[in-house]
Amino acid sequence: MSIKFEKVDYVYSPGTSMEKKGLDNVSFEIADHSFVALIGHTGSGKSTMMQHFNALLKPSTGTIDIAGYHITSSTSNKNLKNLRKQVSLVFQFPEAQLFENTVLEDVEFGPKNFGASEVEAKKKALKWLKKVGLSESIISNSPFELSGGQMRRVAIAGVMAIEPQVLCLDEPAAGLDPRARREMMQLFVDYQKAGHTVILVTHNMNDVAEYADDVLVMENGKLIKHARPEEVFADKNWLKRHYLDEPTPSLFASSLSNFNFEKNPLTLEQLANEIKDNLWGEASE
Ligand SMILES: Nc1ncnc2c1ncn2[C@@H]1O[C@H](COP(=O)(O)OP(=O)(O)OP(=O)(O)O)[C@@H](O)[C@H]1O
Ligand SMILES: [Mg+2]
Known part of the structure; x- marks a missing residue:
C-alpha cells in the first residue's frame, strides 16, 4: 500500500x-519499501510534513492515505493507535520523546504500549539498544543524564523497537560524528531492505x-520537486536557484576540468569509477 498525499494544506x-x-497544496505518492529523503531549507515544512505521516498533525484541507487509513481534517484521534504502531516517528528533537526513568524503560515503552509482554518488550528493547550502538551499561541510567548523541540513539531505539512498517526519521543523524552517522544510516538502510519504508529528513546531500x-x-x-536523486541533482542551475547543495562527489567532479564525465557522479563509488574510466578507459574493468 503506497502513501498518498492529495492536495494537503496545513495551517x-x-x-x-x-x-x-x-x-x-502538497500532493505526492510514494511506493512501499522505498527509502525516501525529504529535503529543503529550514522552515520549508519538513517537520510539519513528517508529523502528518502518523496523524500527529492532520491536514487542514486535503487527504492522506497511509497504512490503510484515510486521514482528513475531521479524522478523530480515537482509533489511531494502530496507525501509530505501523507508522512511527523519531522527532527532530529527541529529548521531546524521552520521558521514562531509565533508558531501558523508555525503549520498552513502545512495544509494551502496543501489546508486547514484559519479556518480549525487554527483548526488543535490548535488541534495538544494541543495534543503535548503546552499551548495556547505560540501560539503568536516566535518559536525561545522557549526551545529546546518546539521547538521539535512545529515541531511535525506542521507535525502532516498535518495528513499524513505515519508519519516519527527522534529522536522526544530527549531532553524531561521521562514523556514527554512517553506522546509523546503514541501520536504516538495512531496515528498509528488510521490507520497510523509511522516510528521512536530512540536510546532508551525500546521504540523499x-x-x-x-x-x-x-x-x-x-x-517543488519529487524525483529520483539522479534527477534532483542533474540540473545544477535549478539547485543553485533553490539554494540547495550538490553532493560532494558531484562538486568534486565539476572541479576536474580535464576529465570528461559520462554521467554526474553522486556517490564516492560512482566518482571513483568515473575517474578510473577517464584515466584508464572503460577496458580497465
Ligand atoms: N507550532 C508552530 N506554530 C506556528 N508555526 C509553526 C509551528 N511549527 C512550525 N511552524 C512554521 O511552519 C513552517 C514550517 O516549519 P517546519 O518546522 O515544518 O520546517 P522544517 O522544514 O522542519 O525546518 P527545519 O529544517 O528548521 O527543521 C515554518 O515557517 C515554521 O515557522
Ligand atoms: Mg524540522
Whole structure:
C-alpha cells in the first residue's frame, strides 16, 4: 500500500495573527519499501510534513492515505493507535520523546504500549539498544543524564523497537560524528531492505545521493520537486536557484576540468569509477 498525499494544506494557528501555512497544496505518492529523503531549507515544512505521516498533525484541507487509513481534517484521534504502531516517528528533537526513568524503560515503552509482554518488550528493547550502538551499561541510567548523541540513539531505539512498517526519521543523524552517522544510516538502510519504508529528513546531500530511492524537495510549504536523486541533482542551475547543495562527489567532479564525465557522479563509488574510466578507459574493468 503506497502513501498518498492529495492536495494537503496545513495551517498553524488558523484565524489568529500567528496564522502560518506549514504545508501548501502538497500532493505526492510514494511506493512501499522505498527509502525516501525529504529535503529543503529550514522552515520549508519538513517537520510539519513528517508529523502528518502518523496523524500527529492532520491536514487542514486535503487527504492522506497511509497504512490503510484515510486521514482528513475531521479524522478523530480515537482509533489511531494502530496507525501509530505501523507508522512511527523519531522527532527532530529527541529529548521531546524521552520521558521514562531509565533508558531501558523508555525503549520498552513502545512495544509494551502496543501489546508486547514484559519479556518480549525487554527483548526488543535490548535488541534495538544494541543495534543503535548503546552499551548495556547505560540501560539503568536516566535518559536525561545522557549526551545529546546518546539521547538521539535512545529515541531511535525506542521507535525502532516498535518495528513499524513505515519508519519516519527527522534529522536522526544530527549531532553524531561521521562514523556514527554512517553506522546509523546503514541501520536504516538495512531496515528498509528488510521490507520497510523509511522516510528521512536530512540536510546532508551525500546521504540523499547514497541512500535515497526517491526525493521530496520542500520550499516554503510547497513540494517543488519529487524525483529520483539522479534527477534532483542533474540540473545544477535549478539547485543553485533553490539554494540547495550538490553532493560532494558531484562538486568534486565539476572541479576536474580535464576529465570528461559520462554521467554526474553522486556517490564516492560512482566518482571513483568515473575517474578510473577517464584515466584508464572503460577496458580497465
Ligand atoms: N507550532 C508552530 N506554530 C506556528 N508555526 C509553526 C509551528 N511549527 C512550525 N511552524 C512554521 O511552519 C513552517 C514550517 O516549519 P517546519 O518546522 O515544518 O520546517 P522544517 O522544514 O522542519 O525546518 P527545519 O529544517 O528548521 O527543521 C515554518 O515557517 C515554521 O515557522
Ligand atoms: Mg524540522
